[in-house]
Amino acid sequence: MERKTKVDAKDGELLITITRDFDLPVELLYKAYEDAEIVSQWMGTNVLKLENVKYGGYQFETKDNKGNVVFRAHGTVHDAIPNTLIVRTFEMENAPFGVQLETLHFEKLTDDSSRLIIHSLYQSGELRDQLLQMPFAYGINMAHDRLQQIFKK
């Protein structure tokens, strides 16, 4: 299968770049980041707050079937230009990965296709590499029982 999503993480740097082309108009791609209901569908987490505006912010939370919080993350939105750009921070709560600065570039390719480029800047190269070693920690769209298995370890 074609590798649609590309990840670039150069040795010793603080940056992870994620690039992905979508068979979607850029307006729909941006909407997938703007609408709380839609975000919760593809991220697999509850969206408690989502304000993609300057001085805005967001809050995600995932609970297991017993109601225990297994994942919680939040961030501040610094800039949001529809169909073009979102600049925000990301912090996973109760996790040792610090705060990341995320820049999301939305690009129109054709009327029906678009590209998303995410630059995630970590507080240190060590933190970045630790997270890369544990992609499941970032994988909040996993089934709840699988999440639980991981956190029990």
Added chain:
Amino acid sequence: MDLRRDVFQAIADPTRRGILLLLATQSMTAGAIASNFNTARPTISKHLQILTECDLLKQDQQGREVYYHFNGKKMKEVADFIEKFRAMWDERFNKLENVMKKYKTKK
């Protein structure tokens, strides 16, 4: 977790990355490796020890000399970590694409 045996910890240091690059194409003794760096010999020995402990380097005794060589197999594991991270995002973006395709037809 024993940090010293952690590959990522090992390659986070610029001197250790330099050593790995140096050994990528040839086997060398500790003395020969040290001569390439402006660092005290005991410091280089320490780096070699760490790289060996996490399997990035292999030691090879030839007579009285110990030669170090690069263990490429271990580096592949690092690439594997990035591949897992990539696969996770790929899956998530596939979901995004499907959700939005449905959204488009609903409209």
